[in-house]
Amino acid sequence: MIVAKQKKVNEVIDMLGDDFNSLLIVGCGTCVTVSLAGGEREVNSLAEILRTYYANNNRDVKIETETVKRQCDFEYIDQLENLIKENDIILSLACGIGVQHIVERHQDKIVLPGLNTSFYGATLKIGEWSERCIGCGECVLDQYFGICPIARCSKQLLNGPCGGSQNGSCEVDPDIDCAWELIYDRAVKLDKLEDLINYEPPKNWEVYRDGGPRTLIDQEYHEDRKE
Amino acid sequence: MLDIIYIGDQIKSPKLNTLCIKPEALIEFEGEIGNFKLQVKDDDKKLKDLKTKYIVINIDAVRENNLEDTLNLDLDLDQLDPNQDIIIIQDYEQISPAVINKEALNKAIEIKNKLSEKEVYFLYRSMRFIDDNDSLFEEARQKGIIFLQYEMGNLEFIDKDKVKYERDGLTSELQGQILTTPLLKPDQRLKRIIRLLNIESNGNEYIQSTNIYLQPSLTGKRGVYSLAGARGPNAYSEYEFEKEFTLNEIKSNLDNFEPLTENKRVVDDKKCILCYTCYRVCPHGAVQEDKENDAMKINELACYGCDGCISHCPASAISIQEKTEQKASNNLLKVLMCENSADTAYKKIDKGSFKDLDIEKIPCASSIKKEDIFKFLRKKDSRLLILGCFEDSCKHITGDGRGNRITNEIRDTLKKLDLNHNRVIFERLSPRMEEDLNGFLLKWKEGESS
Ligand code: SF4
Ligand code: SF4
Ligand code: SF4
Ligand code: SF4
Numbered sequence: 001m002i003v004a005k006q007k008k009v010n011e012v013i014d015m016l017g018d019d020f021n022s023l024l025i026v027g028c029g030t031c032v033t034v035s036l037a038g039g040e041r042e043v044n045s046l047a048e049i050l051r052t053y054y055a056n057n058n059r060d061v062k063i064e065t066e067t068v069k070r071q072c073d074f075e076y077i078d079q080l081e082n083l084i085k086e087n088d089i090i091l092s093l094a095c096g097i098g099v100q101h102i103v104e105r106h107q108d109k110i111v112l113p114g115l116n117t118s119f120y121g122a123t124l125k126i127g128e129w130s131e132r133c134i135g136c137g138e139c140v141l142d143q144y145f146g147i148c149p150i151a152r153c154s155k156q157l158l159n160g161p162c163g164g165s166q167n168g169s170c171e172v173d174p175d176i177d178c179a180w181e182l183i184y185d186r187a188v189k190l191d192k193l194e195d196l197i198n199y200e201p202p203k204n205w206e207v208y209r210d211g212g213p214r215t216l217i218d219q220e221y222h223e224d225r226k227e
Numbered sequence: 228m229l230d231i232i233y234i235g236d237q238i239k240s241p242k243l244n245t246l247c248i249k250p251e252a253l254i255e256f257e258g259e260i261g262n263f264k265l266q267v268k269d270d271d272k273k274l275k276d277l278k279t280k281y282i283v284i285n286i287d288a289v290r291e292n293n294l295e296d297t298l299n300l301d302l303d304l305d306q307l308d309p310n311q312d313i314i315i316i317q318d319y320e321q322i323s324p325a326v327i328n329k330e331a332l333n334k335a336i337e338i339k340n341k342l343s344e345k346e347v348y349f350l351y352r353s354m355r356f357i358d359d360n361d362s363l364f365e366e367a368r369q370k371g372i373i374f375l376q377y378e379m380g381n382l383e384f385i386d387k388d389k390v391k392y393e394r395d396g397l398t399s400e401l402q403g404q405i406l407t408t409p410l411l412k413p414d415q416r417l418k419r420i421i422r423l424l425n426i427e428s429n430g431n432e433y434i435q436s437t438n439i440y441l442q443p444s445l446t447g448k449r450g451v452y453s454l455a456g457a458r459g460p461n462a463y464s465e466y467e468f469e470k471e472f473t474l475n476e477i478k479s480n481l482d483n484f485e486p487l488t489e490n491k492r493v494v495d496d497k498k499c500i501l502c503y504t505c506y507r508v509c510p511h512g513a514v515q516e517d518k519e520n521d522a523m524k525i526n527e528l529a530c531y532g533c534d535g536c537i538s539h540c541p542a543s544a545i546s547i548q549e550k551t552e553q554k555a556s557n558n559l560l561k562v563l564m565c566e567n568s569a570d571t572a573y574k575k576i577d578k579g580s581f582k583d584l585d586i587e588k589i590p591c592a593s594s595i596k597k598e599d600i601f602k603f604l605r606k607k608d609s610r611l612l613i614l615g616c617f618e619d620s621c622k623h624i625t626g627d628g629r630g631n632r633i634t635n636e637i638r639d640t641l642k643k644l645d646l647n648h649n650r651v652i653f654e655r656l657s658p659r660m661e662e663d664l665n666g667f668l669l670k671w672k673e674g675e676s677s
């Protein structure tokens with residue numbers, strides 16, 4: 001899922017500025033709810049925090065809240081049409097995709113991000129997530145026994161560790177597991193160490209961002225666009 | 228329907244309908260007290276479903292050899308060389324639990340009985356006088372076993388059969404066959420059981436930490452008990468008592484368990500996004516996935532009503548059925564009191580000076596919600612005091628910590644907003660601290676913050 005973190009509330013206040021009278025905070029009920037950053041609970045708490053702030057600073061601001069299932073589908077954004085129109089500023093607590101999707105539907109509105117979108121990750125325990133994939137466009141997990149050297153090796157090395165790994169930790173930060181140690185351990189466990197000896201040529205980065213923003217078209221739904 | 232399933236070792240419990248399974252046989256687990264459903268894989272790899280009213284986890288701790296090249300407590304006396312002295316070393320690196328102390332004393336006596344003309348040295352850091360250890364100690368001394376107390380820095384292994392011992396400036400070398408007491412470690416299979424049953428474990432991977440509110444063998448999950456090494460090495464000294472307690476409690480409860488809380492906590496299956504936060508938060512393992520409804524469900528009989536799940540659900544999907552709405556008050560001074568500590572203490576004090584405070588009883592400090600607190604703080608000059616339990620005395624195991632964490636987040640936010648963060652304060656109390664409570668409240672009312 002997409003893991004995100006709420007922006008600091010003082011930053012949100014600065015971002016909102018003084019030039020508005022009404023605000024709609026929109027939560028997203030999927031990824032960022034699970035990562036405890038932008039679900040209904042966070043939307044309601046943030047609304048209360050801002051109300052407290054404005055009330056204690058003698059400012060009269062109307063704040064409304066709503067949480068939709070996903071902000072990355074127009075069908076859900078359209079459910080908010082009237083609410084969005086009625087408010088001066090929209091603060092989206094979705095990932096950056098959600099923010100931009102609201103913008104796409106409401107060109108005349110100021111839409112602000114309430115979260116810092118962080119990465120694609122997995123929950124390790126409550127309140128703790130870790131990056132596992134960067135969406136490189138051509139998955140190589142089969143060659144590395146299920147541990148991604150692109151997302152989890154700080155240097156994205158494909159042919160073994162650098163010289164800096166120590167006691168299982170990455171030299172960039174001892175809190176990061178060395179991906180290559182993990183890969184090695186898995187290889188030993190599966191008795192496939194010799195598979196790692198083959199030289200792995202550089203990855204095809206064209207399918208990643210390096211080829212510009214990507215669009216994916218499922219031919220099944222687009223007969224007319226068949227090559 | 229069985230009365231008890233033992234995970235680990237069976238305990239004789241006549242009149243009860245019981246069964247024993249190996250820890251590794253458990254595949255799936257669901258249900259609540261009175262109706263646990265277990266899927267187990269038997270020895271011929273066949274799956275079968277079992278139903279039981281209670282579960283007792285009775286798994287021994289694992290013994291690990293302390294030092295290579297030394298003898299163990301479970302040695303056969305014939306292994307000993309009759310021409311050499313014996314050096315028994317207890318508490319090396321780690322203080323041994325009483326059960327090991329007892330075994331070591333017994334072994335020392337046995338050895339001395341057999342090799343009476345040889346010296347038996349017993350080096351220890353701490354004697355654990357539990358059970359009949361003191362009479363064993365006495366007996367051993369009368370038999371002529373030499374007891375020497377050491378500290379970690381004062382004992383050195385020089386050879387396979389030689390140690391250097393130093394005390395009060397005197398150094399002596401002892402030579403003989405060295406026997407060290409084993410280390411007790413949690414059985415690795417416990418981890419899986421803890422995860423499958425969703426029960427709390429302490430940092431050492433034994434089931435449950437010390438908590439003065441819980442009878443020793445209770446796990447925090449209603450209907451599930453743990454005994455012996457599953458609870459940690461010190462549980463062995465209390466084993467007979469805890470076994471008795473557990474079986475008696477089960478016998479007296481059979482067919483007679485009622486919800487612990489009047490108001491049901493319900494999950495709205497349209498709002499639940501199956502994020503599992505409630506499952507991870509619930510200190511009583513009362514939350515499970517409801518596969519039919521694609522949402523979580525809260526087991527009524529297992530729920531203690533602490534409301535931790537409600538304050539943590541990111542989708543606001545959990546609510547209390549039939550909760551009477553609290554009427555808003557205009558009071559600027561509000562106190563939230565955990566009913567297990569502060570509120571119990573509050574009952575014992577003279578309330579004369581506090582009539583003007585808005586005091587609300589809450590089931591657990593972890594039930595506080597940021598949203599509600601900020602709603603209250605909107606009133607200028609309003610102040611809130613949250614009173615939770617001391618660590619280790621929280622009836623909901625981890626509630627105090629979670630309550631404290633939420634409070635800290637709120638204080639942090641207030642700082643970022645340039646508002647006075649001391650408007651929200653968290654303090655810990657025990658039910659017996661009525662005098663401290665009185666003091667807290669008076670001081671806080673006056674506007675002094677700690
Ligand atoms: S908008 Fe972002 S956070 Fe929300 S569902 Fe879509 S991808 Fe997930
Ligand atoms: S190779 Fe790594 S980054 Fe690329 S898709 Fe697979 S997991 Fe994601
Ligand atoms: S915390 Fe809420 S949304 Fe998440 S699984 Fe539990 S009930 Fe569902
Ligand atoms: S109220 Fe407490 S005990 Fe009941 S389900 Fe929620 S967290 Fe668990």
